[in-house]
Amino acid sequence: METALKLNVNGEVRQVLAPANHSLLEVLRERCGLTGTKHGCELGECGACTVLLDGEPVLACLVLAVECEDRRVETVEGLSNGAALHPLQQAFADLGAAQCGYCTPGMLMTAKALLDSNPLASEMEVREALAGNLCRCTGYWKIVEAVQWAGRMSTGDMVPPQCLRERNAAGGCSHG
Amino acid sequence: MSIEDRKVKLVLGFAADRQEVELTIPDEEPTPWDLESKFSVVGGKHARVDALAKVTGRAKYTHDINLPGMLFGGFARCPHAAAEITSVDAAEALLVPGVKAAIPMTQDRVRYAGQPVCALAATTRQALAAGIAKVQAVYKVLPHAARIDQAMADAAPLVHRNQQSNLSGSGQPRNAETVAAELEKSAKVVRATARTQVQTHASMETHSSVAKWDGDKLTLWTSTQATFGVRSQVADALRIPEANITVICDFMGGGFGSKFGAGYFTAIAARLAQECGAPVKIALDRREEHTDTGNRPDSIQEMALGVSTDGKLGAYSVKIHGTPGIGRGAGARNPMIYDFPREMRAVAQVEVATNAGPQAAMRAPGHPQGSFALETIMDLAAEAIGMDPLEFRRINDSNPVRLQQYSDGAKRIGWEQRRKNGSATGRFRRGMGVGSSTWGGLGGPQAEVDCKIFRDGSVQVRNGAQDIGTGAKTVMAVVVAEELGLPLTKVSAFMGNTSDPIGPASGGSTTAPSIAPAARQAAYLAGRELKALVAKHLGVNADKLLMKAGRISTAEGKGLAFEEACRLIQSGEISARGKRRSNFRTYRDGVAGVQFAEVEVDCEYGLVRVVRIVALQDAGIIINRLQAESQVNGGVIQGLAYALMEERVMDRQRGHQLNADFEAYKVPGMKDMPEIECVLYDIANGGNNTSVCGIGEPTCIPTASAIAGAIHNAIGARVLSLPMTADKVLAALAQRESGK
Numbered sequence: 001m002e003t004a005l006k007l008n009v010n011g012e013v014r015q016v017l018a019p020a021n022h023s024l025l026e027v028l029r030e031r032c033g034l035t036g037t038k039h040g041c042e043l044g045e046c047g048a049c050t051v052l053l054d055g056e057p058v059l060a061c062l063v064l065a066v067e068c069e070d071r072r073v074e075t076v077e078g079l080s081n082g083a084a085l086h087p088l089q090q091a092f093a094d095l096g097a098a099q100c101g102y103c104t105p106g107m108l109m110t111a112k113a114l115l116d117s118n119p120l121a122s123e124m125e126v127r128e129a130l131a132g133n134l135c136r137c138t139g140y141w142k143i144v145e146a147v148q149w150a151g152r153m154s155t156g157d158m159v160p161p162q163c164l165r166e167r168n169a170a171g172g173c174s175h176g
Numbered sequence: 177m178s179i180e181d182r183k184v185k186l187v188l189g190f191a192a193d194r195q196e197v198e199l200t201i202p203d204e205e206p207t208p209w210d211l212e213s214k215f216s217v218v219g220g221k222h223a224r225v226d227a228l229a230k231v232t233g234r235a236k237y238t239h240d241i242n243l244p245g246m247l248f249g250g251f252a253r254c255p256h257a258a259a260e261i262t263s264v265d266a267a268e269a270l271l272v273p274g275v276k277a278a279i280p281m282t283q284d285r286v287r288y289a290g291q292p293v294c295a296l297a298a299t300t301r302q303a304l305a306a307g308i309a310k311v312q313a314v315y316k317v318l319p320h321a322a323r324i325d326q327a328m329a330d331a332a333p334l335v336h337r338n339q340q341s342n343l344s345g346s347g348q349p350r351n352a353e354t355v356a357a358e359l360e361k362s363a364k365v366v367r368a369t370a371r372t373q374v375q376t377h378a379s380m381e382t383h384s385s386v387a388k389w390d391g392d393k394l395t396l397w398t399s400t401q402a403t404f405g406v407r408s409q410v411a412d413a414l415r416i417p418e419a420n421i422t423v424i425c426d427f428m429g430g431g432f433g434s435k436f437g438a439g440y441f442t443a444i445a446a447r448l449a450q451e452c453g454a455p456v457k458i459a460l461d462r463r464e465e466h467t468d469t470g471n472r473p474d475s476i477q478e479m480a481l482g483v484s485t486d487g488k489l490g491a492y493s494v495k496i497h498g499t500p501g502i503g504r505g506a507g508a509r510n511p512m513i514y515d516f517p518r519e520m521r522a523v524a525q526v527e528v529a530t531n532a533g534p535q536a537a538m539r540a541p542g543h544p545q546g547s548f549a550l551e552t553i554m555d556l557a558a559e560a561i562g563m564d565p566l567e568f569r570r571i572n573d574s575n576p577v578r579l580q581q582y583s584d585g586a587k588r589i590g591w592e593q594r595r596k597n598g599s600a601t602g603r604f605r606r607g608m609g610v611g612s613s614t615w616g617g618l619g620g621p622q623a624e625v626d627c628k629i630f631r632d633g634s635v636q637v638r639n640g641a642q643d644i645g646t647g648a649k650t651v652m653a654v655v656v657a658e659e660l661g662l663p664l665t666k667v668s669a670f671m672g673n674t675s676d677p678i679g680p681a682s683g684g685s686t687t688a689p690s691i692a693p694a695a696r697q698a699a700y701l702a703g704r705e706l707k708a709l710v711a712k713h714l715g716v717n718a719d720k721l722l723m724k725a726g727r728i729s730t731a732e733g734k735g736l737a738f739e740e741a742c743r744l745i746q747s748g749e750i751s752a753r754g755k756r757r758s759n760f761r762t763y764r765d766g767v768a769g770v771q772f773a774e775v776e777v778d779c780e781y782g783l784v785r786v787v788r789i790v791a792l793q794d795a796g797i798i799i800n801r802l803q804a805e806s807q808v809n810g811g812v813i814q815g816l817a818y819a820l821m822e823e824r825v826m827d828r829q830r831g832h833q834l835n836a837d838f839e840a841y842k843v844p845g846m847k848d849m850p851e852i853e854c855v856l857y858d859i860a861n862g863g864n865n866t867s868v869c870g871i872g873e874p875t876c877i878p879t880a881s882a883i884a885g886a887i888h889n890a891i892g893a894r895v896l897s898l899p900m901t902a903d904k905v906l907a908a909l910a911q912r913e914s915g916k
């Protein structure tokens with residue numbers, strides 16, 4: 001039995017048909033074609049499926065889609081403004097915070113919720129906020145760096161990391 | 177030497193140890209990069225070429241492939257660790273609405289809990305789950321040995337019917353007698369038994385495949401470390417020509433060694449798809465990922481080391497027991513980083529079969545186990561003769577790169593402030609430790625790369641192997657940009673489709689050193705064609721033309737911008753294929769690494785906090801510093817997990833994994849990470865035209881050893897078993913105190 005659902009995803013109202021027992025994760029990925037949100041465990045243990053619900057990070061694998069009607073769902077697909085990347089996306093790309101990239105969408109959404117309320121988050125605050133998002137590749141440091149950089153970029157404190165990268169690249173390679 | 181060959185002089189090594197070599201190379205090879213090479217793109221910090229796709233959610237992983245009419249496949253699994261199968265009946269499952277097909281897996285016996293017995297395909301995942309619940313399997317349950325101690329016990333149940341014992345392996349190892357005699361004579365002999373646990377790969381994307389048929393042609397999307405390996409294995413399993421199969425892996429969410437093979441599920445997905453006339457996706461769940469996709473074998477390593485009073489290493493013997501589950505290959509590797517005479521080591525390997533999922537290669541297979549044992553006995557020996565453990569390593573290690581790393585690392589961690597073992601007091605005690613590694617990672621043939629230059633001035637580089645997240649795509653693009661004198665943004669890189677030229681399986685840290693030289697050669701050959709056009713157009717000698725800073729010109733500046741030059745291309749594109757040659761002379765036969773750890777132990781609760789890791793690593797010439805650093809950080813955190821957290825726990829009674837999730841199987845999170853200082857060395861190692869060596873694996877080898885040494889230093893007692901959890905730390909402390 002499928003239910004008609006009205007979801008507001010990334011500012012766009014979508015009508016979808018889905019069984020009432022389907023999670024938000026399944027509906028986003030399989031009914032809305034939004035596969036940016038990742039499936040890591042479906043147990044609420046890895047954070048790969050994190051999306052924002054009315055601005056708060058939730059694990060989409062633990063939320064039923066029917067609970068989300070008339071609420072604001074934000075996913076990684078809605079993070080950029082057209083071609084203009086969100087500072088978090090820019091910083092993650094340029095500072096190498098995405099390795100295989102599988103944990104990245106969940107990291108980005110959790111970080112967005114943090115920066116929206118606390119753009120100048122300290123290292124410990126970033127670590128605390130992202131403690132539920134697992135990453136098997138990066139060793140986390142570049143993610144912390146990128147989140148802090150993005151926050152400071154949005155407040156005008158920092159230059160986009162692109163500039164940093166070009167400076168480094170211009171320095172070339174030194175031996176030894 | 178054919179007339180086309182030429183002689184080149186190269187400087188290999190690094191600043192502290194330069195080696196001049198002369199080589200003869202064929203005409204189609206560019207002059208290899210060496211210590212004197214000046215780079216404009218290579219060695220910089222570059223965003224990955226596919227970073228944008230990853231941060232926008234556009235990157236499509238196998239899990240993300242949803243095709244019209246696609247069905248979901250999955251498995252009914254045996255709940256017993258050992259059983260004879262009386263019957264498997266899927267008739268009732270097929271009556272569940274939405275279930276479309278069932279394929280029983282033919283076998284008469286199951287040997288681990290969670291072994292698949294029947295595959296199903298259904299229209300939704302819910303229907304699939306309902307179908308799986310209806311598969312009727314009748315078992316005759318047998319006694320099992322799911323744990324190493326159970327499998328080694330007298331009269332243990334036999335895991336393999338056709339074997340007399342669960343134990344197999346070398347009897348008397350080579351050199352056993354010489355080593356025993358030498359140990360007898362040694363001034364000091366240290367003995368210890370080290371234990372390591374089973375660790376699972378726990379990639380964030382679970383194993384998955386999507387199969388789709390078009391007539392007799394099969395397309396497979398799969399999360400793999402070996403696109404070409406999957407192609408041939410599936411061709412074999414289904415008895416269809418390789419020519420009819422395309423394997424695609426555009427993006428994949430980690431493998432760490434567990435995704436080398438096609439896995440039974442890939443061929444089954446194809447068979448289900450064939451039977452149902454619809455595409456089928458099989459994506460394992462987290463429990464299946466832990467229990468049935470491989471793991472790092474555990475080990476029990478009994479060691480004896482002889483050492484002279486002035487600290488020179490004598491003889492070393494080690495007897496290793498390890499469990500590959502029902503698979504094969506559980507060896508702990510002891511690559512003898514330190515200077516033992518070859519005949520002075522005796523290594524006995526015994527495999528212990530258990531009723532558990534088969535092992536699989538995991539990041540530096542065998543090395544972290546071997547390292548933990550070797551560095552343990554090294555630290556104990558240093559303590560026994562009253563020598564500083566770093567000094568002890570220095571005088572027993574002749575590798576020039578590591579010698580440099582010992583002194584650089586000691587400065588960075590502040591080794592001179594290290595106190596004597598166990599001299600710290602109070603509740604929180606700090607200590608420092610050190611461990612070393614060696615790894616091959618030289619790569620080799622079996623890699624071909626296409627480079628195309630288009631009339632509009634854009635450049636493409638293609639290889640059919642996969643980028644498993646390490647950044648292989650970006651490595652190719654950087655190398656091509658360097659060779660053609662272009663900014664990185666001008667080069668598009670493609671990987672992960674077997675329609676493109678052959679490439680290696682991503683393992684042994686060989687992907688970059690295999691494909692980078694082929695990419696460079698392809699760019700060199702394509703660039704040479706372009707230079708010929710420019711030479712003709714301008715009436716200059718093509719040999720005098722350089723490709724630099726977006727121009728093709730003579731030293732005097734006569735030339736064209738790259739884009740103008742490309743407009744001279746008549747046929748629409750220049751296309752060249754580079755082929756990876758075998759390795760020529762190398763500076764060292766592998767890469768060198770050393771790690772230092774500083775820890776703080778809470779002696780009240782036994783908790784260990786890693787304060788800092790200094791990781792010093794060589795990987796030949798570094799292509800992209802940003803990626804290399806990320807590999808080091810990632811290796812260190814997996815090593816830290818191995819040291820302190822991760823452990824597969826098997827239930828003694830029922831033989832199940834008790835922690836097949838992320839809640840009880842504790843993968844490190846953001847709050848667990850220490851400060852990591854990463855020091856990269858650019859070593860012109862030779863061997864191939866780029867001097868690139870792999871970096872993926874070596875960085876996870878010595879972390880646990882360095883942490884173990886640091887704990888030892890802090891509390892004055894050795895924890896001999898991984899992971900070094902609070903209970904073990906407290907037990908070691910208690911033992912030390914009662915010994916006083």
Ligand code: FES
Pocket residue numbers: 038039040041042043044045046047048049050059060061062
């Ligand atoms: S998929 Fe939701 S927490 Fe892992």
Ligand code: FES
Pocket residue numbers: 097098099100101102103104134135136137138380429430645
């Ligand atoms: S980048 Fe691979 S899991 Fe985080």
